[in-house]
Amino acid sequence: MDGRVVLITGAAGGIGRAAAERFHAQGETLVLTDLDAEGLAKVAADLGGAHAIVGDVTRVADCERIVRETVERHGRLDVLVNCAGVWVEGPTAEATEEEFDRTMAVNLKGTFFMCRYAIPHLERTEGCIVNLSSDAGLVGTAETAIYCASKGGVSLLTRSLALELAPKLVRVNAVCPNDVDTPMLAGQARDYGGGDPEGYLRALLAKYPQRERARFIRPEEVAALIAYLASPEAAPITGACIPIDFGSTAGY
Numbered sequence: 001m002d003g004r005v006v007l008i009t010g011a012a013g014g015i016g017r018a019a020a021e022r023f024h025a026q027g028e029t030l031v032l033t034d035l036d037a038e039g040l041a042k043v044a045a046d047l048g049g050a051h052a053i054v055g056d057v058t059r060v061a062d063c064e065r066i067v068r069e070t071v072e073r074h075g076r077l078d079v080l081v082n083c084a085g086v087w088v089e090g091p092t093a094e095a096t097e098e099e100f101d102r103t104m105a106v107n108l109k110g111t112f113f114m115c116r117y118a119i120p121h122l123e124r125t126e127g128c129i130v131n132l133s134s135d136a137g138l139v140g141t142a143e144t145a146i147y148c149a150s151k152g153g154v155s156l157l158t159r160s161l162a163l164e165l166a167p168k169l170v171r172v173n174a175v176c177p178n179d180v181d182t183p184m185l186a187g188q189a190r191d192y193g194g195g196d197p198e199g200y201l202r203a204l205l206a207k208y209p210q211r212e213r214a215r216f217i218r219p220e221e222v223a224a225l226i227a228y229l230a231s232p233e234a235a236p237i238t239g240a241c242i243p244i245d246f247g248s249t250a251g252y
């Protein structure tokens with residue numbers, strides 16, 4: 001895996017940062033991108049001055065530029081990890097056009113166009129893509145219709161691309177976590193907890209098969225799965241949307 005170049009979107013966030021730390025520990029060359037310039041600069045500095053590109057994945061021109069600047073600087077691209085994402089929830093009868101458009105634009109359109117521009121370079125290196133889907137990209141959850149639609153899209157985008165790119169030996173997989181202890185989860189509890197964020201989080205855990213022993217997933221646990229899927233050991237795995245969810249999507 002010497003000399004691999006790994007491009008991570010949403011790198012200022014919880015899972016993106018953990019993935020960056022993991023690939024950095026493996027000695028790989030990182031390119032980190034996020035909309036949040038300040039957060040991105042901090043992660044890049046913490047990881048020895050990694051290449052950081054501020055960009056908005058909802059803008060197709062930014063997706064093209066992020067990939068182009070990656071390859072211009074490093075000469076290749078081996079791994080694309082699409083972590084940029086946003087959460088929205090609430091009764092569908094109260095949903096707004098802005099919520100729908102924003103969620104689809106970041107989660108689905110952004111993931112799609114990052115893949116679209118990365119593909120020619122990944123074909124050259126027989127590289128791979130790891131997308132962030134969700135438990136909500138595998139099963140329906142109540143009052144999350146927009147988020148589920150966006151992540152369901154990411155899951156099928158992953159499977160479709162895996163088949164399209166298999167002849168070029170480019171692998172495409174998705175990880176599907178439920179609740180991961182990141183700024184996104186804290187934001188959910190703050191924005192949708194009705195003034196009781198702790199109660200919101202307790203209610204999430206109460207649904208887990210582990211019952212009173214339930215806990216949230218740690219970002220580094222998701223990063224370990226991402227790193228495995230991007231490793232040569234995972235050569236037979238493509239088109240997989242792999243739950244990492246304490247069994248929450250295993251059944252009733």
Ligand SMILES: NC(=O)c1ccc[n+]([C@@H]2O[C@H](COP(=O)([O-])OP(=O)(O)OC[C@H]3O[C@@H](n4cnc5c(N)ncnc54)[C@H](O)[C@@H]3O)[C@@H](O)[C@H]2O)c1
Binds near residue numbers: 033086135
């Ligand atoms: N935290 C969870 O419980 C959980 C569960 C399942 C799936 N996921 C998914 O994992 C991914 C990472 O989530 P996280 O928990 O690390 O969230 P996070 O909020 O900690 O990080 C998301 C990052 O995406 C960036 N971002 C948002 N919009 C962007 C845009 N338009 N362009 C570029 N960057 C943008 C944010 O600035 C942020 O740094 C997301 O796709 C999320 O939907 C998270």
